[in-house]
Amino acid sequence: MLFPDYRPRRMRRNETIRRMVRETRLxxxxxILPLFAIEGKDIKNAIPxxxxxxxxxxxxxIKAAEQAHALGIPAIILFGIPxxxxxxxxxxxxxxxxxxxxxxxxxxxxxxxxxxxxxCLCEYTDHGHCGVVExxxxxxxxxxxxxxxxxxxxxxxxxxxxAPSDMMDGRVTExxxxxxxANFSHIPIMSYAAKYCSAYYGPFREAAQSAPRFGDRRTxxxxxxxxxxxxxEVSMDVEEGADIIMxxxxxxxxxxxxxxxxxFDLPVAAYNxxxxxxxxxxxxxxxxxxxxxxxxxxxxxxxxAGADMILTYFAVEAARALND
Ligand code: PBG
Ligand code: ZN
Numbered sequence: 001m002l003f004p005d006y007r008p009r010r011m012r013r014n015e016t017i018r019r020m021v022r023e024t025r026l027x028x029x030x031x032i033l034p035l036f037a038i039e040g041k042d043i044k045n046a047i048p049x050x051x052x053x054x055x056x057x058x059x060x061x062i063k064a065a066e067q068a069h070a071l072g073i074p075a076i077i078l079f080g081i082p083x084x085x086x087x088x089x090x091x092x093x094x095x096x097x098x099x100x101x102x103x104x105x106x107x108x109x110x111x112x113x114x115x116x117x118x119x120c121l122c123e124y125t126d127h128g129h130c131g132v133v134e135x136x137x138x139x140x141x142x143x144x145x146x147x148x149x150x151x152x153x154x155x156x157x158x159x160x161x162x163a164p165s166d167m168m169d170g171r172v173t174e175x176x177x178x179x180x181x182a183n184f185s186h187i188p189i190m191s192y193a194a195k196y197c198s199a200y201y202g203p204f205r206e207a208a209q210s211a212p213r214f215g216d217r218r219t220x221x222x223x224x225x226x227x228x229x230x231x232x233e234v235s236m237d238v239e240e241g242a243d244i245i246m247x248x249x250x251x252x253x254x255x256x257x258x259x260x261x262x263x264f265d266l267p268v269a270a271y272n273x274x275x276x277x278x279x280x281x282x283x284x285x286x287x288x289x290x291x292x293x294x295x296x297x298x299x300x301x302x303x304x305a306g307a308d309m310i311l312t313y314f315a316v317e318a319a320r321a322l323n324d
Contacts, residue, residue, distance in 0.1 A: 024304040026296065028072040028322050032116065032269070033315035036207055037061050037102040038081040049203035050274055051281050053313055055081055058105045065106050065113055071319040075114035077163060077311055078102055079208050082124050088132065089124030093149040097124075100157035107158040116190060117154040119147055119164040119175070128212040130166040130220060138220060143168045148178035155184040163246070165192040167220040172240035188243035190269060194230035194256055195248045197221035200275030207274065230256045231263060238264060244309075249273040251298060254305040261306025270307035272299065277313040292321060 011021050036055045038045065043057035056064055065076055080099035082091035091097045099117055106115050121143065122130045131143030143166065151162040152175075162179075164171050172191050179187050197218050205211040222229060234245050245264060247257050248271035261268050280298065284291025295314045302310050312318065 024300055026300050026303055026318070026322060028319045029074055030299075030303060030307075030309050031073050031315040031318060032075045032077055032309055032311040033064075033068045033073055034077045034079065034311060034313060035061055035064055036079050036081060037098050039083045039098055047203070047207040049206055049278050050313060051285070052317070053207065055207065058102050061102055062105055062109050065110055068316060068319070069110050069113045071316060071323060073315050073319050075116055075161075076106070077116040077118055078106075079118050080123055081209055085124055085126040087126055088146060089121035092121050092124035093146065093153045095153060095156075097153070100153055103154060103157040103159050107160075114160045115158070116161040116163050117151075117159045119151045119154065119162050120166045121146060121150070122166075122210040122212070123208045127214065128210055129215075130217065131168050136215070138168075140168050140170070140220075144171055144174040147171050148174040151175040151189075152178045152182055152184070155179055155182070155187050159187070161188045161190055161244075163190040163192065165195060165248075167192065167195050167217075167222070169236075170240070172237050172242050176241040189241065190244040190246055191237040191240075191242035192248055192271070193234040193237040193242060193245040194253075194260065195221050195246070196224050196253065198224065198249050198252070198273065198275070200249045200252070200273045203274035203278045224252070227256060227259065231259065234260050234264060238266060242266065244269050246271055246311075247307075249276060250302045250307065250310065251276050254301065257302065257305040257307055267308045268306055269309045269311060270302050270305070272302060272310055272312040272314065274313065292317070296321060 012018055038055040040057040044060050045055040047053045078099050082098050103115050120130050122128055127133050129138050131138040147166055154162050244267045246269040247253055250270035250272045257270050280294045283289045299318055
């Protein structure tokens, strides 16, 4: 395969041949749309750092879900912004909590749309941490029961899948046991298995009002410098019963996606997070790059690295581009 006998450009001469040899194909089936539910009626609060995204009251959220469904997007993932927060995040597992009611409403209206719920405490705790705070530290084991209760309350509300994002050790075991015991053995767990402590979550924390009030998340989320540790984190979640393993963020961690895809046989999800979205949107707004091209290139790259599915704020835009 040497020049001049072999000429790679022969396979790039026109779009038809490029289509024929294309190795990675982004599809609407790959997309999962995150949505933010807030209390109230007829509310659509713009999130400035995430153009095109809103805090939505349930009536508005249903419209967004219907739009996604009509475009062929198979799934949404729900986050909640409760009206009150307390040290134990009780609204996270309240029967009539914001996410529980949003799930119920969406499933009643659009039964075919897969509704995944993010299981965490940070949006519901007054301190903004993903677990129970003891003094200045986050108590791992004390958090597990609350996370399991949260997951179970989502399943009871009709969630099709739960996605724990807290990064406490042992939470998949605890959630699986709680679901199985209550006859929800058919509900899969998509675990945020390798979740890094990332600056790219900034816009999300504005959207979900979930920034920690003291300290940071470095004692539970992973150090961005570590790759082998991600393999250990994932293998633990696999052993504990995860059905889908997620890597988050996506674009700065393509090497991790690739290694995990090679090592494990479970479906791999990647979360193209809020900061990744904001960067492209901001640059496109300034006219510094072509937003649509950057979006499709990014999502294709995440899939090429090994993601079977992508959680992305671009889901609607990408679905439109792909359906064109
Ligand atoms: C909650 C959670 C976060 C994200 C998803 N679930 C924020 C965090 O861990 O601080 C981030 C999503 C995004 O940035 O798009 N634990
Ligand atoms: Zn959290």
